Amino acid sequence: MIEQIVFDLDDTLLDTYRQLVPKATRDACLAMIKEGLATDLETALKACAEREMKKPRHDLFTSLVSRFGIREGADPLKVAGAGSQAFYNRKVETDIQLFPGTRELLGELREKGYPLHLVTQGHRPTQEEKIRILGLEPYFDSIHHVDPKQGERKRDAFSRVMARTKLTPMSYLSVGNRIDTDIAEAKELGWQTCWLRYGEYKHMTPTLPLERPDYTIENLKELPQKCQL
Numbered sequence: 513m514i515e516q517i518v519f520d521l522d523d524t525l526l527d528t529y530r531q532l533v534p535k536a537t538r539d540a541c542l543a544m545i546k547e548g549l550a551t552d553l554e555t556a557l558k559a560c561a562e563r564e565m566k567k568p569r570h571d572l573f574t575s576l577v578s579r580f581g582i583r584e585g586a587d588p589l590k591v592a593g594a595g596s597q598a599f600y601n602r603k604v605e606t607d608i609q610l611f612p613g614t615r616e617l618l619g620e621l622r623e624k625g626y627p628l629h630l631v632t633q634g635h636r637p638t639q640e641e642k643i644r645i646l647g648l649e650p651y652f653d654s655i656h657h658v659d660p661k662q663g664e665r666k667r668d669a670f671s672r673v674m675a676r677t678k679l680t681p682m683s684y685l686s687v688g689n690r691i692d693t694d695i696a697e698a699k700e701l702g703w704q705t706c707w708l709r710y711g712e713y714k715h716m717t718p719t720l721p722l723e724r725p726d727y728t729i730e731n732l733k734e735l736p737q738k739c740q741l
Protein backbone atom coordinates (compact mmCIF):
# COMPACT_ATOMS: atom_id res chain seq x y z
CA MET A 513 0.00 0.00 0.00
CA ILE A 514 1.23 3.47 -0.90
CA GLU A 515 1.74 5.68 2.15
CA GLN A 516 4.17 8.38 1.05
CA ILE A 517 4.36 10.14 -2.31
CA VAL A 518 7.53 11.66 -3.75
CA PHE A 519 7.18 14.07 -6.64
CA ASP A 520 9.65 15.35 -9.18
CA LEU A 521 9.31 19.04 -10.10
CA ASP A 522 10.25 19.76 -13.73
CA ASP A 523 7.80 18.34 -16.24
CA THR A 524 5.93 16.62 -13.44
CA LEU A 525 4.38 19.50 -11.48
CA LEU A 526 5.72 22.36 -13.60
CA ASP A 527 5.39 22.47 -17.37
CA THR A 528 9.09 23.14 -17.92
CA TYR A 529 9.00 21.72 -21.42
CA ARG A 530 6.64 24.36 -22.76
CA GLN A 531 7.35 27.22 -20.38
CA LEU A 532 11.12 27.18 -19.95
CA VAL A 533 12.87 24.87 -22.39
CA PRO A 534 12.30 26.79 -25.66
CA LYS A 535 13.84 30.02 -24.38
CA ALA A 536 16.67 28.24 -22.56
CA THR A 537 17.50 26.23 -25.70
CA ARG A 538 17.59 29.37 -27.79
CA ASP A 539 19.83 31.17 -25.29
CA ALA A 540 22.14 28.14 -25.15
CA CYS A 541 22.48 28.06 -28.94
CA LEU A 542 23.15 31.81 -29.06
CA ALA A 543 25.80 31.51 -26.34
CA MET A 544 27.50 28.65 -28.20
CA ILE A 545 27.49 30.52 -31.49
CA LYS A 546 28.97 33.53 -29.75
CA GLU A 547 31.69 31.30 -28.25
CA GLY A 548 32.50 29.80 -31.68
CA LEU A 549 30.00 27.14 -32.77
CA ALA A 550 30.20 27.04 -36.56
CA THR A 551 26.55 27.41 -37.52
CA ASP A 552 23.63 29.85 -37.35
CA LEU A 553 20.81 30.00 -34.83
CA GLU A 554 18.11 28.52 -37.05
CA THR A 555 20.20 25.48 -38.00
CA ALA A 556 21.28 24.90 -34.39
CA LEU A 557 17.67 25.06 -33.14
CA LYS A 558 16.58 22.61 -35.82
CA ALA A 559 19.33 20.21 -34.75
CA CYS A 560 18.17 20.46 -31.11
CA ALA A 561 14.59 19.65 -32.08
CA GLU A 562 15.60 16.68 -34.25
CA ARG A 563 17.84 15.26 -31.58
CA GLU A 564 15.15 15.50 -28.92
CA MET A 565 13.02 12.99 -30.79
CA LYS A 566 15.82 10.46 -30.59
CA LYS A 567 17.68 11.30 -27.45
CA PRO A 568 16.98 13.63 -24.57
CA ARG A 569 19.20 16.47 -23.67
CA HIS A 570 22.17 15.02 -21.85
CA ASP A 571 25.35 16.06 -23.65
CA LEU A 572 23.31 17.97 -26.24
CA PHE A 573 25.91 20.70 -26.11
CA THR A 574 28.87 18.45 -26.89
CA SER A 575 26.89 16.79 -29.64
CA LEU A 576 26.24 20.19 -31.26
CA VAL A 577 29.97 20.84 -31.19
CA SER A 578 30.72 17.51 -32.91
CA ARG A 579 27.99 18.05 -35.45
CA PHE A 580 28.81 21.61 -36.53
CA GLY A 581 32.42 22.03 -35.48
CA ILE A 582 33.85 25.27 -34.22
CA ARG A 583 35.28 28.38 -35.80
CA GLU A 584 39.01 28.80 -35.97
CA GLY A 585 40.60 29.67 -32.66
CA ALA A 586 37.59 28.62 -30.57
CA ASP A 587 37.85 26.06 -27.75
CA PRO A 588 35.41 23.12 -28.10
CA LEU A 589 35.09 22.68 -24.34
CA LYS A 590 34.33 26.35 -23.86
CA VAL A 591 31.73 26.29 -26.65
CA ALA A 592 29.89 23.33 -25.07
CA GLY A 593 30.31 24.88 -21.61
CA ALA A 594 28.75 28.15 -22.77
CA GLY A 595 25.68 26.21 -23.92
CA SER A 596 25.33 24.32 -20.67
CA GLN A 597 25.84 27.48 -18.61
CA ALA A 598 23.23 29.43 -20.58
CA PHE A 599 20.77 26.55 -20.39
CA TYR A 600 21.00 25.66 -16.70
CA ASN A 601 22.12 28.71 -14.76
CA ARG A 602 19.35 31.08 -15.54
CA LYS A 603 17.07 33.51 -13.87
CA VAL A 604 13.67 31.91 -13.54
CA GLU A 605 10.80 33.77 -15.21
CA THR A 606 8.26 34.95 -12.64
CA ASP A 607 5.24 33.88 -14.70
CA ILE A 608 5.89 30.11 -14.56
CA GLN A 609 2.90 27.96 -13.65
CA LEU A 610 2.08 24.47 -12.46
CA PHE A 611 0.17 22.14 -14.77
CA PRO A 612 -3.54 23.00 -14.49
CA GLY A 613 -5.15 21.27 -11.51
CA THR A 614 -1.87 20.45 -9.77
CA ARG A 615 -2.45 22.59 -6.71
CA GLU A 616 -5.87 20.99 -6.22
CA LEU A 617 -4.38 17.52 -6.68
CA LEU A 618 -1.65 18.12 -4.09
CA GLY A 619 -4.23 19.53 -1.68
CA GLU A 620 -6.50 16.52 -2.13
CA LEU A 621 -3.67 14.06 -1.56
CA ARG A 622 -2.74 15.84 1.65
CA GLU A 623 -6.35 15.81 2.78
CA LYS A 624 -6.41 12.08 2.21
CA GLY A 625 -3.47 11.87 4.60
CA TYR A 626 -0.55 11.23 2.26
CA PRO A 627 2.67 12.94 3.30
CA LEU A 628 4.20 14.47 0.16
CA HIS A 629 7.87 15.01 -0.64
CA LEU A 630 9.59 16.89 -3.44
CA VAL A 631 12.87 15.69 -4.92
CA THR A 632 14.21 17.99 -7.59
CA GLN A 633 17.32 17.78 -9.69
CA GLY A 634 19.27 20.68 -11.15
CA HIS A 635 21.15 23.85 -10.34
CA ARG A 636 20.07 24.47 -6.75
CA PRO A 637 19.48 28.26 -6.80
CA THR A 638 17.38 27.86 -9.96
CA GLN A 639 15.30 25.07 -8.44
CA GLU A 640 14.82 27.02 -5.19
CA GLU A 641 13.63 30.00 -7.17
CA LYS A 642 11.07 27.87 -9.04
CA ILE A 643 9.75 26.45 -5.76
CA ARG A 644 9.49 29.95 -4.29
CA ILE A 645 7.70 31.45 -7.31
CA LEU A 646 5.28 28.52 -7.47
CA GLY A 647 4.60 28.67 -3.70
CA LEU A 648 5.08 24.91 -3.37
CA GLU A 649 6.62 24.71 0.09
CA PRO A 650 3.37 24.42 2.11
CA TYR A 651 2.35 21.26 0.24
CA PHE A 652 5.43 19.23 1.12
CA ASP A 653 6.68 17.54 4.26
CA SER A 654 10.19 17.64 2.90
CA ILE A 655 12.02 19.13 -0.09
CA HIS A 656 15.29 17.67 -1.37
CA HIS A 657 17.75 19.06 -3.90
CA VAL A 658 19.94 16.90 -6.09
CA ASP A 659 22.75 18.47 -8.09
CA PRO A 660 24.19 16.00 -10.61
CA LYS A 661 27.14 18.36 -11.16
CA GLN A 662 28.15 17.61 -7.54
CA GLY A 663 27.83 13.88 -8.17
CA GLU A 664 24.50 13.65 -6.35
CA ARG A 665 21.78 11.23 -7.41
CA LYS A 666 18.05 11.11 -6.83
CA ARG A 667 18.54 7.76 -5.16
CA ASP A 668 20.39 9.47 -2.28
CA ALA A 669 17.48 11.86 -1.73
CA PHE A 670 15.01 8.96 -1.90
CA SER A 671 17.07 7.17 0.76
CA ARG A 672 16.92 10.27 2.96
CA VAL A 673 13.12 10.33 2.67
CA MET A 674 13.01 6.67 3.67
CA ALA A 675 15.43 7.19 6.59
CA ARG A 676 13.17 9.93 7.97
CA THR A 677 9.88 8.11 7.56
CA LYS A 678 11.00 4.50 8.19
CA LEU A 679 8.45 2.50 6.22
CA THR A 680 8.86 -0.53 3.98
CA PRO A 681 10.06 0.32 0.44
CA MET A 682 6.73 -0.63 -1.15
CA SER A 683 5.04 2.17 0.84
CA TYR A 684 6.71 4.83 -1.30
CA LEU A 685 5.59 6.05 -4.69
CA SER A 686 7.94 8.07 -6.88
CA VAL A 687 6.17 10.15 -9.53
CA GLY A 688 8.23 11.71 -12.32
CA ASN A 689 8.84 12.13 -16.04
CA ARG A 690 12.25 10.43 -16.32
CA ILE A 691 12.61 6.69 -16.42
CA ASP A 692 16.36 6.87 -15.73
CA THR A 693 16.14 8.91 -12.51
CA ASP A 694 12.57 9.18 -11.19
CA ILE A 695 11.77 5.56 -12.01
CA ALA A 696 14.99 3.48 -12.07
CA GLU A 697 16.61 5.10 -9.04
CA ALA A 698 13.42 4.65 -6.99
CA LYS A 699 13.07 1.06 -8.10
CA GLU A 700 16.67 0.42 -7.01
CA LEU A 701 15.31 0.97 -3.50
CA GLY A 702 12.25 -1.21 -4.07
CA TRP A 703 9.79 1.67 -4.38
CA GLN A 704 6.67 1.82 -6.47
CA THR A 705 6.85 4.19 -9.41
CA CYS A 706 4.61 6.16 -11.71
CA TRP A 707 6.00 7.52 -14.98
CA LEU A 708 4.46 10.73 -16.21
CA ARG A 709 5.13 10.45 -19.89
CA TYR A 710 5.61 14.08 -20.81
CA GLY A 711 8.22 16.48 -22.17
CA GLU A 712 11.55 15.82 -23.78
CA TYR A 713 11.98 12.41 -22.12
CA LYS A 714 8.69 10.98 -23.26
CA HIS A 715 10.31 9.32 -26.26
CA MET A 716 12.63 7.29 -24.07
CA THR A 717 11.62 3.67 -23.85
CA PRO A 718 12.52 1.54 -20.85
CA THR A 719 15.44 -0.75 -21.69
CA LEU A 720 16.52 -1.95 -18.25
CA PRO A 721 14.07 -3.83 -16.00
CA LEU A 722 14.54 -1.08 -13.39
CA GLU A 723 13.30 1.51 -15.87
CA ARG A 724 9.92 -0.19 -16.20
CA PRO A 725 7.41 1.80 -14.19
CA ASP A 726 4.61 0.20 -12.20
CA TYR A 727 2.20 2.78 -13.56
CA THR A 728 2.27 5.12 -16.56
CA ILE A 729 0.20 8.25 -17.02
CA GLU A 730 0.22 11.09 -19.53
CA ASN A 731 -1.38 13.70 -17.33
CA LEU A 732 -0.89 14.20 -13.59
CA LYS A 733 -4.65 14.30 -13.13
CA GLU A 734 -4.73 10.55 -13.86
CA LEU A 735 -2.56 9.83 -10.83
CA PRO A 736 -5.12 9.18 -8.06
CA GLN A 737 -7.19 6.79 -10.11
CA LYS A 738 -4.28 5.00 -11.74
CA CYS A 739 -2.39 4.45 -8.49
CA GLN A 740 -5.54 4.05 -6.39
CA LEU A 741 -4.73 6.90 -4.02
Ligand SMILES: [Mg+2]
Pocket residue numbers: 520521522523524688689690
Ligand atom coordinates in the same frame (compact mmCIF):
# COMPACT_ATOMS: atom_id res chain seq x y z
MG1 LIG B 1 11.45 16.07 -14.30
